[in-house]
Amino acid sequence: MQPPRLTRNAGSLDYSLWLFTRLSGLGLMLFAAVSMALAFVLGGRTLLDLPTMLRWMFFPNPNHVVNSNIPDVSLGWSNAFWQIFGFLIVLLASAHGFNGVRMVLEDYLRSPLAVLIVRGSLLVIWLGCLIIAVYVILAS
Amino acid sequence: MAASRPIVLRTGYRGKTGMLNWALHRITGLGIVLFVGTHVFASFGMQQFGSDSATTINIVYQSWAFQVFVYFCVLFHAFNGTRLALVDLVPALLRYQRELYWLQWIIFLPAYLLPVFFLLQTGLAAR
Numbered sequence: 141m142q143p144p145r146l147t148r149n150a151g152s153l154d155y156s157l158w159l160f161t162r163l164s165g166l167g168l169m170l171f172a173a174v175s176m177a178l179a180f181v182l183g184g185r186t187l188l189d190l191p192t193m194l195r196w197m198f199f200p201n202p203n204h205v206v207n208s209n210i211p212d213v214s215l216g217w218s219n220a221f222w223q224i225f226g227f228l229i230v231l232l233a234s235a236h237g238f239n240g241v242r243m244v245l246e247d248y249l250r251s252p253l254a255v256l257i258v259r260g261s262l263l264v265i266w267l268g269c270l271i272i273a274v275y276v277i278l279a280s
Numbered sequence: 281m282a283a284s285r286p287i288v289l290r291t292g293y294r295g296k297t298g299m300l301n302w303a304l305h306r307i308t309g310l311g312i313v314l315f316v317g318t319h320v321f322a323s324f325g326m327q328q329f330g331s332d333s334a335t336t337i338n339i340v341y342q343s344w345a346f347q348v349f350v351y352f353c354v355l356f357h358a359f360n361g362t363r364l365a366l367v368d369l370v371p372a373l374l375r376y377q378r379e380l381y382w383l384q385w386i387i388f389l390p391a392y393l394l395p396v397f398f399l400l401q402t403g404l405a406a407r
Contacts, residue, residue, distance in 0.1 A: 162365040169358055190398050191347055198354060203323070237313040244306055273320045279327055 157239055164236040171229050175200040182216045201226055203280050218280075226277045230270065238266040298381065305360045308353040315341070315350060344403030348396050359388045 176197045184193060187209045195204040202218035210217060245258050319341055325334030340346055363384045367373050373380065 162361075162368055165358075165361040166365055169362070172358075189402065190395060191342075191344060191402070194347065194351060194395065195342070233316070237309070237316065240309045241313055244310060269317055269320060272324050276320060276323050276327060280323075 161236060161239060164232045168229065168232055168236065171225070171232070172197045175225075199226065199229060201277065201280060223277055227274060230273045230277065234266060234270055234273065238262050238269075298377075301360050301363075301381070301384075304356055305364075308357045311353045312350075312357060315353070344399050344406075348399055351395065351399070352392060355392050356388065359384050359391075 176193070179188065179193065179196050179200075184196070188196065188205060189208065192205055192208045198204075200222050202213045202222070205217055206213055242259060242262050245262075246255055249255050249258060318337060322331075322334040322337040322341070325331035326338060341350075363380050367377065367380065
């Protein structure tokens with residue numbers, strides 16, 4: 141099955157976002173792998189059960205492991221490293237996700253005005269989510 | 281039973297094996313945005329206001345049943361995304377589309393079902 145080969149205008153916003161989606165997706169999986177590896181380094185094999193490990197892999201927030209067997213979450217599991225790590229994940233993931241929503245919605249939109257409204261609204265919602273998410277990371 | 285005519289979505293896309301993955305990639309992607317979005321706001325509500333509805337949302341989200349569902353969305357999206365990114369960034373792999381499609385499912389099924397088995401086991405034992 142050969143998909144149609146589209147000629148992409150290198151340097152255009154569409155191409156940049158197309159490339160960003162792929163690279164950020166691969167990057168997010170790298171983040172998950174590092175989260176898991178460092179959880180094992182911190183002794184997660186005996187301290188975390190599987191659901192907790194999956195939560196931590198998905199997003200390494202101290203709230204995700206607070207109900208596990210870790211004696212003191214503030215030692216190793218909650219510090220500036222994980223806050224910056226979490227911020228980078230949220231930045232990549234939200235950009236990836238909201239750009240995905242934009243692409244799905246634009247497949248069903250005909251008029252340029254509707255596209256403009258959708259893009260504007262998504263930008264506002266994205267920035268709002270980003271601010272709240274960063275606040276939650278720094279406050280937890 | 282084979283469909284008597286090609287399946288056509290409202291978008292006009294007519295795919296073969298790729299169509300299932302295409303639809304699932306969109307559905308799981310939108311699902312993850314919805315889940316993470318509400319989870320962020322629910323966590324904010326819990327943290328700042330101790331909101332009861334926010335706590336209820338997060339209790340649902342951390343239940344084993346919901347985790348089985350979310351794990352499917354995230355893992356499928358990750359696996360399909362890897363295949364897509366590989367094929368898009370290394371066009372030489374386009375020759376092996378069909379093989380990569382089946383390889384993806386062959387790796388996905390145990391990677392999904394094995395943790396789900398343990399999630400069910402601990403989830404049902406804890407009831």
